[in-house]
Amino acid sequence: MTELTKEIHRRLTFAIISHPDAGKTTITEKILLFGGAIHIAGAVKSGKNTRAALSDFMAMEQERGISISSSVMGFEYKGRKINLLDTPGHADFSEDTYRGLSAVDSSLMVIDSVKGVEERTRKLCEICRMRATPIITFINKLDREGKDPMELLDEVERELATQVRPFTWPIGQGRHFKGVYNLMENTLYLFRPGEVLLPQDIVALEGVLDPRLDELVGSSLATKLRDDVELLHGVYDSFELQDYIDGTVSPVFFGSALNNFGVRELLDAMVGLAPYPTPKIADERSVLPEEEKFSGFIFKIHANMNPKHRDRVAFLRICSGKFERNKIYYHVRTGKPYRTANPTAFMSQDREIIDEAWPGDIIGLHDTGTFKIGDTLTEGECINFRGIPSFSPQIFRVIVNADPLKEKQFHKGLNQLAEEGVVQIFSKPHQPNVRVLGVVGQLQLEVLQYRLEHEYGASCSYRPLDYNMAHWITSSDKKALEEFLDNNMKRILVDIRHNWVFMSDSEWSFERTRSNNPALQFYSTSEMQTSRA
Numbered sequence: 001m002t003e004l005t006k007e008i009h010r011r012l013t014f015a016i017i018s019h020p021d022a023g024k025t026t027i028t029e030k031i032l033l034f035g036g037a038i039h040i041a042g043a044v045k046s047g048k049n050t051r052a053a054l055s056d057f058m059a060m061e062q063e064r065g066i067s068i069s070s071s072v073m074g075f076e077y078k079g080r081k082i083n084l085l086d087t088p089g090h091a092d093f094s095e096d097t098y099r100g101l102s103a104v105d106s107s108l109m110v111i112d113s114v115k116g117v118e119e120r121t122r123k124l125c126e127i128c129r130m131r132a133t134p135i136i137t138f139i140n141k142l143d144r145e146g147k148d149p150m151e152l153l154d155e156v157e158r159e160l161a162t163q164v165r166p167f168t169w170p171i172g173q174g175r176h177f178k179g180v181y182n183l184m185e186n187t188l189y190l191f192r193p194g195e196v197l198l199p200q201d202i203v204a205l206e207g208v209l210d211p212r213l214d215e216l217v218g219s220s221l222a223t224k225l226r227d228d229v230e231l232l233h234g235v236y237d238s239f240e241l242q243d244y245i246d247g248t249v250s251p252v253f254f255g256s257a258l259n260n261f262g263v264r265e266l267l268d269a270m271v272g273l274a275p276y277p278t279p280k281i282a283d284e285r286s287v288l289p290e291e292e293k294f295s296g297f298i299f300k301i302h303a304n305m306n307p308k309h310r311d312r313v314a315f316l317r318i319c320s321g322k323f324e325r326n327k328i329y330y331h332v333r334t335g336k337p338y339r340t341a342n343p344t345a346f347m348s349q350d351r352e353i354i355d356e357a358w359p360g361d362i363i364g365l366h367d368t369g370t371f372k373i374g375d376t377l378t379e380g381e382c383i384n385f386r387g388i389p390s391f392s393p394q395i396f397r398v399i400v401n402a403d404p405l406k407e408k409q410f411h412k413g414l415n416q417l418a419e420e421g422v423v424q425i426f427s428k429p430h431q432p433n434v435r436v437l438g439v440v441g442q443l444q445l446e447v448l449q450y451r452l453e454h455e456y457g458a459s460c461s462y463r464p465l466d467y468n469m470a471h472w473i474t475s476s477d478k479k480a481l482e483e484f485l486d487n488n489m490k491r492i493l494v495d496i497r498h499n500w501v502f503m504s505d506s507e508w509s510f511e512r513t514r515s516n517n518p519a520l521q522f523y524s525t526s527e528m529q530t531s532r533a
C-alpha cells in the first residue's frame, strides 16, 4: 500500500445535519470529547447564537476567531483521522451549509424523537441525496416521551425518501427508557441518566430470547422488545454495506446525547461503516482520491477575520493526491500559478501550519482575493469540481449605493462579500449597473448591510422586486431560447457565471411559463444537470 492509499484509508470526513434544537451541538461536543479534541464540556458554541437577529450575528462576529476554528474540527480516533465539518444551524445561512456538504464524504443526521422529521432535515437530506452522500441517522432524546420508534422509522423513509435499517432499538422511552438493544451484536446497553456507561452496563446476550433480558429490563419491556424485533425482521431486509455507501439505505441508531448515551457507539459505527474519501465529480471527469496528482476545491471563504487586515481564509477540500506547502499549483479559473506558504490545518480547536495534507482533509489557505467559492486547484489539469451549486433564493432586492462618495468601496465590498457567498448577485442583461441580490433569508440582507458598513465603510439601501422565484434556464434549441429571452426580457437576470435566470412571482405563473415553453429546461439550482425544477 502506498503512503497515499494509507492516508486516504485513515480519513473520515463528515458533517452533522439536523433541524435546529435536535441536538447537533450536544453530539458534536460529545464526539470531540471522545476524540480528545476538547477537554471540557461547554467548549463547543451552540448554533443558537446565530439564530435570532442581527445583534446576535454581531456578537458572533466578535467571536469569529473562535468560530472559524470550530467550523472544521480534526482529531484522531481509533487510528483514524476524523474531519468533522460544522455547518450553520440558522436557515438563513443554508447556502453555506449546502456548500459545506459538498466537502464531506458522509453525513450524520440527527432527529429529535419528540419532533420527528423537521423542515430543515428534509431540505438537507435532499441535498445529500442529490449527491448520493451516505447518511447515518441518530434518533436523539430517547429520555423524553417521543414518537413511537416504528412510526419514526416510517416517517424517515417516507419523508426523506430513503430506506432505513435499525442497528439499535430502544427499550422503553421517556421515564421508562431502559437502554438500547444492538441488533447487529445482540448486546444490551443499559441506560443510567446522566452517567457515563460502565462496562457492566453493556451486556452480551444470546439473542432477545435470553432470559437475562427479563431480569435486566423487566418482563413487560422484554416482551415488547421481542415483539418489536420480530416485526423488524419481517419488515427490513438485512443490511448491505454497499446500499449505505450508495446513499440508498441509512443505518439508524437511538440514544440520548445529553445523557451521553449512544454517542460513543455512534462514533464507533461511523468509523466502521462510513466511507473514506470518495471520488469527486468534476465537469470533465470523476476524480479519484488515489490519483497521484493533487486536486482540490474551495467551498467556503471566511473574510475579514481581523478587521485591521483584509485577511480571508479559503477552505480547501483535498480531492486527490498529496497537498504540499510551498509547491506551485494551478489555479484553474484564472489560469495562474498559485503557491501558499502558510496552509493551515484545523486540528482540535486550533489552526496550525502544515507541510502536507491528504484527500479528505480540509485546509485553510490565506487568501488576498485570489479565490472564489467553487475554484479548483490542480497540478496543471483543467478540471472544475461540481457540487457547489447556487440555490434558488427566495427573497430578491435591488441594492442601491446609499453614499455616492463611497462608490468604489461599495462595489468592492459587494463583490467580495458575494464571492464569500454572503448573498447571490444577479444583474439585468441590458443594465449591468442594476444589481439584484438574491438571498434565502432576511438575515443575510442585514448581515450584508452591516458588513458593508463595518468592513468597507460603504452603505446601501434595498428596493423591493416583484419576483420571488428564480429558475436557471437552458435549451439545446438556440432559437427557442433567444425568442424566449426577447419576449421575457423584463423577467430575465444573469448570474455571476453568465447563466440566464428567469424570474417569476408565483408557482402558478412559473408553471404556466414552463408548459408554454417545452423547448426550454428550467432548473432550481445553478448546477443544472442534477436539479430539474
Ligand code: G4P
Pocket: 018, 019, 020, 021, 022, 023, 024, 025, 026, 027, 046, 047, 048, 089, 140, 141, 142, 143, 144, 255, 256, 257, 258, 259
Ligand atoms: P442544536 O445544536 O441541534 O440546535 O441542538 P443542541 O445540541 O443545542 O440541543 C438543543 C436542546 O436539546 C438543548 O437544550 C439540549 O440540552 C437538548 N438536548 C440535546 N440532547 C438531548 C437529549 O438527549 N435529551 C434531552 N432531553 N435534551 C437534549 P436547551 O434547553 O435548549 O439548551 P441548554 O440550556 O440545555 O444548552
